[in-house]
Structure formats: structure tokens, C-alpha cells
Amino acid sequence: MTKSGGKGKKGEYQRLTFRCALVWRLTRHRSAASLPTSLDGRMALLTRAKASSSRAATLLIQSDSDSENYSSASSDFDDEQGGGDYSEEEEEEEEEGVSGLGASEVREEPPKTTNKGPPPINISLKKVCKVCKGTGHEAGFRGATYIDCPKKPCFLCKMPGHTTMFCPHRVAMEHGVVPAPRRNTGTSLDYVFQRQIKPNIPMIKPAFVIPNQLSCGIIRFHSRQVTCLEFHPTKSGVILSGDKKGQVGIWDYSKLHEKTVYKSIHSSIVNNIRFSSSNDGTVYASSSDGTVSCTDLETGEPFFLLNLLSNGWNGRALWPMLYGMDINQEKGLVLVADNFGRLYFLDVRSKTKAGGPFLIHRKGTKILGLHCNPVEPGLLLSCGNDHFARIWDIRHLEAGSSLYNLDHGCVVNSAYFSPRTGSKILTTSIDNRIRVWDSIFTNMETPSREIVHSHDFNFHLTPFRAEWDPKDHSESLAVIGRYISENYNGVALHPIDFIDTTSGKLVAEVIEPDITTISPVNKLHPQDDVLATGSWRSLFIWRPKEDAECMQEQLGRKSKEFIIGMGDKKSSGKDCIDSDDDSDFGSKGKKSKAKKYGKSDGCGKSKKSKGAC
DNA sequence: ATGCGATGGTTCC
């Protein structure tokens, strides 16, 4: 029952709590040789019901085999561990068995009487699965391992017949890829691709460089979840971050303690941050408050290029929010899209609206991502809630004039052209699939590959986005956080996955025993071997092991350093500096949870996970 | 220790 409290409705929770309490009391009662003298109200009621006349309220208690484990050696989760073969019949049998065993001891038949008394109170002691509400099994964490509800489709690949634990696509080396039927179209576009584009892609794939060593972090920098990250284009070591509350943070991780938070630029979710190559002293941001800001990094003074709420608030249904944004450097345009399927052009120089709105997605649906092609500035890629990623020629924008419509059958969180040739496309959708199109010059009807990867939508989390590694010349490496947890020596951790999109192979899973939160926001530095991660309200910087060790020597610091920003929480006023002490860091996070996991799993403690046990 | 809240997409009516 470790996780039962968080989600259910209040009434349901109380019911469950009540059941637990009763099970516990009954357990105590049975383990004792005789009836305790101090029974609580409910047990007293039961006793009264046993002995009493017809007037008393009747208590019906149904038990379950599982709650009998104090009297038999049965194991709670053996059935569920077996995967999807858990049938109705088995469950019924189990229940019958239970009533045979348990009812004689705890079930009270209603007294046979003709008097009309109060209606019987029926209390069930059966296990109730919080996922399917069925009885006889439970879903949830057992230690650091999550046990699925056997009656639901696989949480990972969404197919029925097995649980996540036995999913053939379970993220692991050599698993997780579903190659789409390969087409050999042989069109003239294929010829153009082979001739003009492919020579730019090296045939020999270089070894991937994975920044897998946690270098430094800033704990609780933001007051709400981090939603986006962007490296400063010229100042190495500076990263900007946006959060759900509208704050924009600037952090110089090379100096560790230099950080600034601008709190008054936006009043709602910062969805995208971008730099213009013409002026690296200002930064553009799109927000759910309906504005696009251009902010001076030194002063924090914003100028609003677009304000869709300038006419005031007209209710939630008409609230325009700006999501996808990108900058077309060549044309000097900021492209931004809203939650009604419309695209706007903003001129960087004149700082005014230069075009739009153009309806480019289904009316009334959110456009979540925009990306300009790095090679062909006229090409635009958009994606959104209407289940499509679409490719456009921005010179001919009309509804229905898209060059390609890539159907995903579900919400598409992000879509990116490949960073060097712009000829590949990588999309992330909420059906736990990463899709790759190898060439925009060939048949685009079906993706070249679908990679099954856990990144479910959860409204508490920033949507996951798979992003290309901008330094990978072969345009095959992508990074994305993982939603589903894995049991690492007794601690449930959510890795950051590096995936080779040409094979679907998991190249690396980056973890740190102290970071138990999910990391949906990840950004790879365009030049340096640095990975930045936004995990809940904190930021982390990862480097390859050698780099981290080198820095350690040069700066005389320990391998991991953290500072603590407190968001907008009331604090002592000064930031607490917490360098060189990861155990203390652990205590800020979910140390207690890690401890619990470690205990229940026997804790095969790793050399790193001292905080875990 | 534990309840609670923030809150988006989908499905059902």
C-alpha cells in the first residue's frame, strides 16, 4: 500500500485506508491468542453484531487470500509476477477459496430476522487494485520494483497480453525498436538524396561521447517544474531555463554560484527559449501567458513582440497560449504558434508582427513544437495535439498546403529536423514511441523506425522530447529522459537515455543514485560535451567521465558539487551553499524513499549509493 | 507519516 495514497479520489482513499486499518487490526487480533480487551469501535461493533439482537447494525467482512498471509505462507505478488496470464477464473477460484477459509472466521452472516433494522454494513478486506479497481491483486511499488496491473495493457508498449516487466520492448540493450516496413521507392527524390545529402553524412559512425558523469547541479533553482533549457550561444558555461510559473533562470555552471532568476517576465509557463544569432545579449521566450518576450540578459528588461492577451482576459476557453517557437535566422523571423492551431511571424529587427495568424493545424488544437530546417530556411516542421507533425514551405502558407502530414495517431510532443543536414526527422509522441524518418526527400508515408520508449504523458510532468545530439556528425544519437523506473540496487531511478536512432539501440542510460526524480527536459550542448538536465525544479550538468575528472583536478573540487536555490520558497534569505557533500544533497531529495526501497529489496548497495541505504 | 494540490489529454455521454 505504499503508493495508494497519492492518486485516488478522496473518498476512495479513505475507504482504502479504512480497509488497511482493519486488516492490521485483524492481524493483530489473530496473532494474539485471545481477543484483545481494547477493541476499537468497529471491532466492538462486530462483537456486538455477533452476540446481539436483530436491531444492531450488521457488519459483513469479506476477506481475501492475501490478507491471510499471516496464517499461511502465500506470497502477495506471485500471481502478478507471472505476467498477463492472470485469468478471471483464477481470481474467482481464489475468492472462493478465501470465502471458504476466511469467511468462517471473519464473515458474519446477517441475523435471520424479520425486523427491519439498519442496513448491513459491508466492509471488504479484499485487495483492490488502484489501477483497474479489480480485486485479488494490487499494482504498485514493491520495494523499488513497480508491479503492473495484470489486467491492463503493457504500460510500456501499450499492447495487451503482458505486463511491463515482460514486455519485449522493455528498454534494454538490443530491444525497443520496431522497424517500419522498409520501402524502396526509387523516386527521383531518392536519387537527389543519395547524390546531394548522403555524402555529407559520414559513413563510419564515430564513437558516441556520452556525458554520463554528474558534474554539478543547482537544487530547487526554480519554484515550479523546469519546462525548457537553452545554452547560451557564445558564452560557454551559461544555460537558460524556463519554468511552469513563468520564471527565466540564467546559470553560469562554469562558475557554479552565478545564477539569476527573472521572475516578472512571464506569468505562466515558459514553453520555449531561443537565441537569435544576430544578438546574443537578448533572449526570446514564448509563454502560455500569450506573449513572446525579448529580454535583455543583463537587465532582465523584457520587450514583448507579441501579446495575444492585450485585449484582456476573456475566459479560459479563449485564453491564447503560445507554445512552439523557433527562430528563422536567415529571414530574421521569430515563428511562434498558439493553442488554437495558428502560426505567427514576428520580425526580429522591427520587433513587430510580420505575418499571420495562419491556421496550420486543426482549428482549436495546440501546436506544441516548431522547428526551422537548419539547411533549407523555407522549411518548417510543426507538431501538436491534432496527432500530426507537418512540414511546410513558409513561403506558401495556407491551411492544407502542408508538404507532408505525418500521422502519429496521438499527441506529438516534439518534432525536430536533424541538426546538420536537416534531412532526418525525429518525433516524440505520447504513445511511448520515438519515430524517425531517415530522409524527407523520400516517401514520408510511414516512419523509417518506431522506437518503443517509456515517456508517457503525465500532467504533473513537463512533456518528454527526444532531441538530436547536435555534435553527432552521423545524425543518429538522440537523448530523452525515461518515465518508467528501473530498480538499481534497490533504488527506483529514472535514467536519461541515449538512443542510436539508426538501430533503436540504447547506447547509454545515465543515472545518479542521488537523483530519484524524473528528468523530462534534456539538452545537449552544441559544441561542448555537456548534457544539461531539468529534473523537476532542479538543473544538473553532466560531462564525460574524463572531463569531469579533469575539471576536478584543475579546480580542486570534488566530482559533484551542488548549490541550492530555493525558488520562491520562504527561506533564510541567503542561498545555502552545499558543495562537496552528496549525502546532504540526498537528504534534500527523496532520501527517505530511497531508504525504504533499499530496505525492502535487501539492498545490494552500490559503491555510489550510500544515500540509498 | 501522510494528505493534498497542481492540472492536460482523452473518452464518454
Added chain:
DNA sequence: TGGAACCCCTCGCA
């Protein structure tokens, strides 16, 4: 088409 109910691995604060 619109509104309401529902929802599986959150997270941290009160």
C-alpha cells in the same frame, strides 16, 4: 461539439 469525469511509476509541502 462541449462539458465532465477520469486518469498507472510526481513531488514536495503542510
